[in-house]
Amino acid sequence: MKQKKSKALSSLDFCDLSPLSMDQQGLVDDFIHHYCHHLGRDKYCSSMRYRYQAIAHTIRERLIERWNNTRYAYINADCKTGYYLSLEFLMGRAMGNALLNLGICGPTGEAMQQLGMDLEELAEQEVDAGLGNGGLGRLAACFLDSCATLQLPVMGYGIRYEYGMFRQDIKDGRQVEEPDHWLRDGNPWEMERPEYTQRVRFGGRCEIRRNDDGTQSYCWLDTHDVLAVPYDIPIPGYRNGTVNTLRLWKAAATDVFDLDEFNAGSYTESVAMKNEAENITMVLYPNDASENGKALRLRQQYFLASASLQDVMERWIYRQGKVFDHFAERNCFQLNDTHPSCAVPELMRLLMDEQGLGWDEAWAITTSTMAYTNHTLLPEALEKWSVPLFRQLMPRLLDIILEINARFLAEVAARWPGDGERLARMSIIEEGEVQQVRMAYLAIVGSFSVNGVAALHSELLVQGLFRDFYELWPEKFNNKTNGVTPRRWLARCNPGLTTLLASRIGDGFVADLARISGAAPLADDPEFRAAWHAVKKANKERLAALVREQCGVAFNTEGLFDVQVKRIHEYKRQLLNVLHVIHLYDRIKRGDTADWTNRCVLIGGKAAPGYYMAKLIIKLINNVARVVNDDPEVGDRLKVAFLPNYRVTAMEVICPGTDLSEQISTAGKEASGTGNMKFMMNGAITIGTLDGANIEIREEVGDDNFFVFGLTAEEVEGLRKSYNPAGIVASYPDLERVMQLLASGRFNMFEKGIFDPIIAAIMSPADPWMVAADFRSYVKAQRKAAEKYRAREAWTRMSIINSARSGKFSTDRTISEYNEGIWHLRPVQPKR
Ligand SMILES: *Cc1c(COP(=O)(O)O)cnc(C)c1O
Numbered sequence: 109m110k111q112k113k114s115k116a117l118s119s120l121d122f123c124d125l126s127p128l129s130m131d132q133q134g135l136v137d138d139f140i141h142h143y144c145h146h147l148g149r150d151k152y153c154s155s156m157r158y159r160y161q162a163i164a165h166t167i168r169e170r171l172i173e174r175w176n177n178t179r180y181a182y183i184n185a186d187c188k189t190g191y192y193l194s195l196e197f198l199m200g201r202a203m204g205n206a207l208l209n210l211g212i213c214g215p216t217g218e219a220m221q222q223l224g225m226d227l228e229e230l231a232e233q234e235v236d237a238g239l240g241n242g243g244l245g246r247l248a249a250c251f252l253d254s255c256a257t258l259q260l261p262v263m264g265y266g267i268r269y270e271y272g273m274f275r276q277d278i279k280d281g282r283q284v285e286e287p288d289h290w291l292r293d294g295n296p297w298e299m300e301r302p303e304y305t306q307r308v309r310f311g312g313r314c315e316i317r318r319n320d321d322g323t324q325s326y327c328w329l330d331t332h333d334v335l336a337v338p339y340d341i342p343i344p345g346y347r348n349g350t351v352n353t354l355r356l357w358k359a360a361a362t363d364v365f366d367l368d369e370f371n372a373g374s375y376t377e378s379v380a381m382k383n384e385a386e387n388i389t390m391v392l393y394p395n396d397a398s399e400n401g402k403a404l405r406l407r408q409q410y411f412l413a414s415a416s417l418q419d420v421m422e423r424w425i426y427r428q429g430k431v432f433d434h435f436a437e438r439n440c441f442q443l444n445d446t447h448p449s450c451a452v453p454e455l456m457r458l459l460m461d462e463q464g465l466g467w468d469e470a471w472a473i474t475t476s477t478m479a480y481t482n483h484t485l486l487p488e489a490l491e492k493w494s495v496p497l498f499r500q501l502m503p504r505l506l507d508i509i510l511e512i513n514a515r516f517l518a519e520v521a522a523r524w525p526g527d528g529e530r531l532a533r534m535s536i537i538e539e540g541e542v543q544q545v546r547m548a549y550l551a552i553v554g555s556f557s558v559n560g561v562a563a564l565h566s567e568l569l570v571q572g573l574f575r576d577f578y579e580l581w582p583e584k585f586n587n588k589t590n591g592v593t594p595r596r597w598l599a600r601c602n603p604g605l606t607t608l609l610a611s612r613i614g615d616g617f618v619a620d621l622a623r624i625s626g627a628a629p630l631a632d633d634p635e636f637r638a639a640w641h642a643v644k645k646a647n648k649e650r651l652a653a654l655v656r657e658q659c660g661v662a663f664n665t666e667g668l669f670d671v672q673v674k675r676i677h678e679y680k681r682q683l684l685n686v687l688h689v690i691h692l693y694d695r696i697k698r699g700d701t702a703d704w705t706n707r708c709v710l711i712g713g714k715a716a717p718g719y720y721m722a723k724l725i726i727k728l729i730n731n732v733a734r735v736v737n738d739d740p741e742v743g744d745r746l747k748v749a750f751l752p753n754y755r756v757t758a759m760e761v762i763c764p765g766t767d768l769s770e771q772i773s774t775a776g777k778e779a780s781g782t783g784n785m786k787f788m789m790n791g792a793i794t795i796g797t798l799d800g801a802n803i804e805i806r807e808e809v810g811d812d813n814f815f816v817f818g819l820t821a822e823e824v825e826g827l828r829k830s831y832n833p834a835g836i837v838a839s840y841p842d843l844e845r846v847m848q849l850l851a852s853g854r855f856n857m858f859e860k861g862i863f864d865p866i867i868a869a870i871m872s873p874a875d876p877w878m879v880a881a882d883f884r885s886y887v888k889a890q891r892k893a894a895e896k897y898r899a900r901e902a903w904t905r906m907s908i909i910n911s912a913r914s915g916k917f918s919t920d921r922t923i924s925e926y927n928e929g930i931w932h933l934r935p936v937q938p939k940r
Contacts, residue, residue: 200756651765
């Protein structure tokens, strides 16, 4: 009897369900079920929250169905799997994306209408999943969408931060950070999976044990363990039945018995220890493009790497047994920057200490499964962790890193005998008062592939930062130019343009963006141009409404919408943008307004909370905006707004309503940029430097459809020794007046001297960002853009050409290249 029962349970055939209805009535029925029975609300409940939750659960169960089918298909295919390891996934909202990819926007909208509700209004209830800083985290999110759309067996691994990217308030023109407790009302898009909990070790000490057969083994003892509990998020492909997984780890204390083992008799200290464990996943570090060396951050990194690798290992052993001969052929880990690069020594540890492999065997496996993506050339962003900190937190890992380094340096010494300087340059350990682990070098040595994220960036990497490694292993280095997903960044955020395009070239471009080139000839069709212009106009109305609501500034949609939204950083040169705004203001005040083009300048972005100059630049933008907007002489000629709390959901309104996309970083500093691609796809024209992917955008659209300016990366480096901003200012009256206005206190009447550090930075011969150097050519390019904007038909033509040439910048193309060049995964179709 007992046996029969367990057999019945283990077959679980009841899981084979008939598919849920995807039509209006089916959606209505399930909505009502969730609202009344699952959530327990009734007709007196007026809160929008539960209506959102009911529709979210209705959609979620349709995802789960496809999720299970996808998992079955992957298991049946017994296929190679890719893993995208990232400390950040900047997902934004899930609902609209799920509806689009499931192909049920229409029936769901109608179902809600039948119940007297507005779907878009419900969608507004969802808070952004802001588990990332900016471009790097958003790239990870776009990649997951493309992997699912291409039906590649790829799983994302990340951290389930309790608090995501901070909410930015502007008070008195200054940034104020508010915590983002995004999980407060629960998250219907995640599923806790405690059955796959892992244990991650910290601290303790290492001991070498001599085995009876004369070999040695390593024990990592007296550790303080933390549990890693996975929460899975479904990642739907575009109308193809595939739903992949993003697995996010939450830290939890091991059980109480464990705690009082080293805390005997002390209940409160015991409970406090629990907090320490759970702190690991409490908060996202809000530093974009700069590391900050805090121990908690290193803990987060190891926590992600260890939990994820153990998870993969557990599945491998469950399905294949404790045999690792084919492990490398069947698994590939892509490291999103050096943040998860503890994965290299951790995989070595798991293979050797837990599975008993020898060093050479384990190293062969590790170095054929790890691949590393570099995201920046900025020296302040290159991660280094002090050796003592490593020893304290992960002593066993440090031992392995030192051994990796010793063997690596022996290889270098054999190749370049007697070249001590080269050894010091290439060592994973940087010598100095305190030794440091160079995480980028660890990632390069441990990986079979190292890629940059745009052609220029990859080129600069092998010429500069990684030159020695390129000489040693040229075959490891490659480029994968970034992209963005056309589902969220065109179809979802710009339904007007998508419908218009689909009416003329079919809707195939959403799944295959190369086909959007079919719209290029339509640039010559006056009727199409009129329709295009009308869509842009409507999108500008939508953006103007956001600006009015959020900033209290009235943007007239007849004007040129000139937009720069991205993290605030000196290398991105929001300051150059402000100087141009001041220049325009100066022209208006001097009456130099013949053939004027009305302009609405929008700037948005968060500054790292400890980044003094970035925060001061925000203050300057807001002060300039106030003076300009309050000056009756200016009127509609110029409006300036700083949009608070820039995030994914804001960008979904911003990029469709933009005319001019500001991509004005100091050449050689922006690895790729992806905001530039979102704008282009939605028909904005770029004003930009020859930096990152701007170069490739310009290649695609041609010089006539791009406003290029500024020094090249080579010229920037060449100028450094002799850079003389005072000379530049003195020889250019327009810039001289701008600097005088700044110094005069016009923008800080009652805040004496607050912008002096900005003036000093611009005037410094050591200014790394060379703001003054590019001012003249920037103003010239801006003038050209303004003139072009007044020729409306010509502008609309450029706008169409920009969209039509954006095919390259789909992450479907990027991911296909990762797959063909690095991962070698076979697509798998789930049963439908
Ligand atoms: C796309 C995006 C970014 C990256 O913008 P860049 O201009 O490439 O720096 C940053 N934040 C958000 C919210 C984005 O959507």
